[in-house]
Amino acid sequence: MAAISTLGISPAADFATEDSPRSALPALLTTAVNMSPDLPNHILIVGGGVFGLSTALALSRRHKGSITLLEAAPAIPNPHGSSVDSSRILRADYANPAYARLAQQALTQWRSTPWGHDGRYNRNGLVLVASSSSSGDHTYVRKSYENIKCLSPDAVELLPTASDVRRVVPGYGVAAHVSGGYVNWDSAWSDAESAIRHAKHLLDETGRVTFLSGQAERLIIDHSNNNQNQVTGVELSDGNRISADLVVLATGAWTGKLVDLRGRAEATGHPLAYLPLTDEEQRQLNDMPTVLNLSTGMFIIPPRNNELKIGRHGYGYRNPVRINHPTASSAPVEVSLPLHGTSVPLEGQLAARAALREMLPALADRPFSKTRVCWYTDTPKGDFIISYHPEIKSLFIATGGSGHGYKFLPVLGDKIVDAMQGILDSDLARLWAWTDNPVTTPAGGLGVVWTEDGSRSGARGMLLVDELEKSTNTSPSNCPSNCPSNSTNDNSGDAKVISKL
Template sequence: MKDSTQGTSPGPGTPLPDSILIVGGGVFGLSTALALAARHSGKITLVESSPTIPNPHGSSIDTSRIVRADYAKAAYATLAESALEKWRNTDWGREGRYTQSGLVLVSSGDQFGKDYVRESYENVKAINPDAVEALPTRRDVERAAPGYGSGLHVSGGYVNWGSGWADAEASVAFARKKVEETGRVNFRTGDVKRVISEDTGSAAAAARRKVTGVELADNTIITADLVILATGAWTGRLVDLRGRAEATGQALAYIRISDEEQAKLANMPTVLNLSTGMFIIPPRNNLLKIARHAYGYRNPQRVPSPADSGSNPTQTRETTIEVSLPEKDVPIPQEGEDACRVALKEMLPAFADRPFVKTRVCWYTDTPKGDFIITHHPQYNGLFLATGGSGHGFKFLPVLGDKVVDAIQGRLVPELQKLWAWPESPPAAAPPPPSSSSPDTVVWTEDGSRSGPKGMILMDELAKGGWKRSSSKL
């Protein structure tokens, strides 16, 4: 396979401005800060809403994330393989942060997900043929993942022994440590309330403004020549991303297992069924995680329109818009618990009735095709977005920041530049189901890896179990 995502375009690119502000201390923000610290001599500031990094409400504050090169899109497969080299062979993966136990990617019959599995197999087979083995029947799948028993309702797939999983929380903490050790980045704590922009004074001012910084919730102003929004699922509060990206909640649950069970399952491969979206990652510290990668739950809220800060320069009156945003400290709905139970019965039936000791809603920043948004805002000078992880950004932590800085300087290779570009206009959305109250601009990620019901509203699903929003710790 031709590796067209590595390296940079010829030439030095656009010089970096004197002062750069990164908003967000997650995977996108820390990776960008690390790359800037190595390539930029100016002032770099990173502001994070949480006094601690990792942010306890962030997406990558968890025991485990799948680290795979297994993609139906070749560009992501090759870029992920370059990240895997870092996970395997450098300090990124040491001290238990990365475990290479393999990934079994399967589908069920002729259901959704079969094409993604086939295309992904072709891509990773071309990259690492010795590590990839076709599993054409259910019996083959059971042979590759014997610890999961004979309850797998699958028709086949493949195993990639070159993939694995990483301790997400430990890896983000390690990334912060690496950034701190550079001595080049000033960390600030604060909740960004809005992006500040001003009239450029030119004839084109009505169509284009200049971003000068951000205002925090305590009214503190932080100025910079370039503002990078690496704000993940919260980005919709700061710029209008309707139809381009929005937050969706994904269900995950944990069960407690014994030392003997931990030892038995510790080296098993991860199994991901793309027809159901359900997956189980090998346990760590006697906790077994069951999760779902699907269309997810929306959480629509009314927020002040960011008309003056990055979406619509011609809008002048104060209005509100509806966006889906994360809800902190909520359990998963009963619907999600039921899905996890079914997955346990199929994959690990011995644990099917074990109580959940913890559940969590993990927030994705979904885009229509699952592609990141890593680009300059087309309407605002000095505003750059690094977001849209769509549930698969974590694995790129060791290499993503260099690509972000390449994009800032106009040096990103054309293939990734095209994938991560700002959409010229929101794509036409498919009609929502009859029972859904979703607006026309709802984002459903259609990259071939999602399944399950569309249009579920988190609060509606939680209300079915008696949970009320007043219990939330927003």
């Protein structure tokens, strides 16, 4: 198999290591690692998703002061949250060993504690494949295999050929353009919305966290403190203010509205489509493993409640808008922000159809029950941003999930608080540090971020509004033969959204 066997992988392959030496830690982090400062009394967490809830849980155990969590939606889970869905993949299959180790710790919690109860942990396995035409995808598969083989040697099975893949996933089409891969039977999937509710329930039981509902409009910054910018709270869209000694921004794809992340993080939308199944089809597919094709970015997760989910982990769609600079009195800036209330553009629906033809061809022409765009906060290498802001005092950033943060929910909060206290493991501190080298344009300005961690594929540069307009303008007469014209999705609402932009 080009993706695995020709690259010399053996079951005894050494655990992959990072090239960066410990001395590469930024000076700011090197100083922080040698300190364990007490946390300030009143901490305000903005955002009630994976990063915000996990931080609140850790603080409820480790912080004696007051904790407030502000969520934009009236209740948690927020229906527009990136981790509020029927399913999310739980995997330790990473090319980067630091993420593989941390994910393995999280999987232990999913398996052995109430985190995994009530459908929140379903051990179906993960099949990771690549085509024979893309060496970059093979590299990610190879490194992931090496790492997971050391972490879970008895759970990993090499799939050297396409026929081996079809043996593990019987429905996989005979025309599948894959050269092989591997299956990790320890991987699983989770009822994501249920897990968010569980996290909120755990916080309610502590009685330690004050929950508030409101849309954070801007940071309140005091410029008079010896010429040092210092955050003292947030102002809401209704004009009310919340004061705090430390503000933690865990606002996901909306973070770029509150602090300048240009060149460091980008909000990107990714297509998800859902297919209705009969009771018999649910039974037939219930035990299938999740399949992720790194050459196309397409994945299919085992069905839940008679609904099959197809998604794409690619470069995504941007939604650039002009806003006032979040923290400075300067000219407006362009950032990508989520656009909710839209279905997936025709381009994304066709990609889902193509994935079904390859993976489950018998279902390829069935109308979708719904589609949605899931918003990531992408960073250049897919690394989280978990760090104090270097230029704004009392501001801590916890974002940059890059489409793979959910699985860490049971363990991420303690790592975030470790970073707040300056005691985070050096390998994670290095990965999650605020970068001094943002993406730039040829002219030297701050550039657009596309995640290049080896796990993404497909087209770069797509704009959501443009793709939605193409969908609206595509009529049955000029629709391609494989156009999902019988889909139950209606893009007329998208046209109304576009007209308001």
